[in-house]
Amino acid sequence: xxxxxxxxxxxxxxxxxxxxxxxxxxxxxxxxxxxxxxxxxxxxxxxxxxxxxxxxxxxxxxxxxxxxxxxxxxxxxxxxxxxxxxxxxxxxxxxxxxxxxxxxxxxxxxxxxxxxxxxxxxxxxxxxxxxxxx
Amino acid sequence: xxxxxxxxxxxxxxxxxxxxxxxxxxxxxxxxxxxxxxxxxxxxxxxxxxxxxxxxxxxxxxxxxxxxxxxxxxxxxxxxxxxxxxxxxxxxxxxxxxxxxxxxxxxxxxxxxxxxxxxxxxxxxxxxxxxxxx
DNA sequence: TTGACACCAGGAATGGTTCCTATTAATTTG
DNA sequence: CAAATTAATAGGAACCATTCCTGGTGTCAA
Ligand SMILES: [Mn+2]
Ligand SMILES: [Mn+2]
Ligand SMILES: [Zn+2]
Ligand SMILES: [Zn+2]
Numbered sequence: 048x049x050x051x052x053x054x055x056x057x058x059x060x061x062x063x064x065x066x067x068x069x070x071x072x073x074x075x076x077x078x079x080x081x082x083x084x085x086x087x088x089x090x091x092x093x094x095x096x097x098x099x100x101x102x103x104x105x106x107x108x109x110x111x112x113x114x115x116x117x118x119x120x121x122x123x124x125x126x127x128x129x130x131x132x133x134x135x136x137x138x139x140x141x142x143x144x145x146x147x148x149x150x151x152x153x154x155x156x157x158x159x160x161x162x163x164x165x166x167x168x169x170x171x172x173x174x175x176x177x178x179x180x181x
Numbered sequence: 182x183x184x185x186x187x188x189x190x191x192x193x194x195x196x197x198x199x200x201x202x203x204x205x206x207x208x209x210x211x212x213x214x215x216x217x218x219x220x221x222x223x224x225x226x227x228x229x230x231x232x233x234x235x236x237x238x239x240x241x242x243x244x245x246x247x248x249x250x251x252x253x254x255x256x257x258x259x260x261x262x263x264x265x266x267x268x269x270x271x272x273x274x275x276x277x278x279x280x281x282x283x284x285x286x287x288x289x290x291x292x293x294x295x296x297x298x299x300x301x302x303x304x305x306x307x308x309x310x311x312x313x314x315x
Numbered sequence: 316t317t318g319a320c321a322c323c324a325g326g327a328a329t330g331g332t333t334c335c336t337a338t339t340a341a342t343t344t345g
Numbered sequence: 346c347a348a349a350t351t352a353a354t355a356g357g358a359a360c361c362a363t364t365c366c367t368g369g370t371g372t373c374a375a
Contacts, residue, residue, distance in 0.1 A: 055341050055352055076332085091355045096332065098353090112248030115363085117331065130293045139291040152302070157273040159264045161304040168286070170295040189321055189372075210362085225324045230363065232322095249332085251362065 054105070060098045062086050067099075067108060068122035073129070073138040075117040111138070111167075132172035134179070141168065188239070194232045196220050201233075201242060202256035207263070207272040209251040245272070245301075266306035268313070275302065 054060075066082050067074070074082070080095045099120055103110040109121040111129065116136055128141040152164055171179070188194075200216050201208070208216070214229045233254055237244040243255040245263065250270055262275040286298055305313070 053342085053352070057341075057353065059354075089355075091357090093333080093356080094354060100333095114246030114248050114252060118248065130290045130295065132293065133296070139293065141290055156264045156275055156302055156304070158307045159266065159273065159302070159304040160310060161264065161302050162267070163304070164300065164302045166298065166300045168290055168293070168295050168298045170290070170293040170297070173292045176294060187321070191322065191371090193323075223324075225326090227325080227364080228323065 054101065059083075059087060059090055059094050060101070062090075063095060063098045064102060064107065064122070067120055070122065073111065073119040073121050075119055075136075077117065079120065128166055128168070130168040130170055130172075132175055133169050134171055134175035137172050137174075139172070188235065193217075193221060193224055193228050194235070196224075197229060197232045198236060198241065198256070201254055204256065207245065207253040207255050209253055209270075211251065213254065262300055262302070264302040264304055264306075266309055267303050268305055268309035271306050271308075273306070 062083055063079065066086075067079060070082075076092070076095050076099055079099070080090070080092050083090055083095060099108065099110065102108045103120075106124065109124055111119045111121065113119075113131070119136075119138055123140070126143065128143070129138050130141055131138050153161055155161060196217055197213065200220075201213060204216075206212075210226070210229050210233055213233070214224070214226050217224055217229060233242065233244065236242045237254075240258065243258055245253045245255065247253075247265070253270075253272055257274070260277060262277070263272050264275055265272050287295055289295060
């Protein structure tokens, strides 16, 4: 039933995924672009965006979108959560093991057919805490 | 210690807050602009944005930001959560009473000083479910 | 009065992301 | 392999919600 769209295995897509998975950080498209360019100097930023989107569609990577801040990408698709620094945008992993409960996901809420949820913590990262204290 | 900034009680700010609080919906700045213009025809969209920001800073209203979608505002600052329709952007309230647990908020995670968290559900609203089924 | 300044309307600028178009190249078919 | 098909690319323009800028206005206090 679900027609799987043909994906070509381009060098650009391959390198983008490789470099993302090497990182423990959660880079923006622009940051990843800078890294990928070392191996593919002629790649365009649009290609990075398009492939990150495609990889996300296919469930190969995670995409985290924020208002007013650049989206960030995660090569680790294990179930985990994040803390985001409201000062510099840095993101760190929080694995469910680290604390007790995970939120319930009801099938229906207020008449909505619930397809997912998003839980994210925000705060100040160690570096920014030091920096802000002069 | 915390220097409270002087706020002037302008008609624009008053009307924006009044109209927002009358609504059970969670309007965008543009939607609220259209409503407020009926009472203040010469108000500018920039003024609506500025005042919504100010009111949010002062904790008088809630602001919900989404990537790729307009921010929405909430005159109800009681603790509650939201379901957002991924098709039309509509938002409905979910009060903690409606279901069991609320997420824990640790004071520190991964070295971050945690200042808050965000939990939001997304799905398909009743209207869009009907519409999508032809 | 006069100064200080929060605030306004109008409009330009911003910037991350998406879209457009001609071209390239991965994959399939014969 | 050669040819046909068409997904994907580079480059750059467009998008658009939001913010910023500017000149001006209303208000309060000294
Ligand atoms: Mn992660
Ligand atoms: Mn609400
Ligand atoms: Zn930080
Ligand atoms: Zn809907």
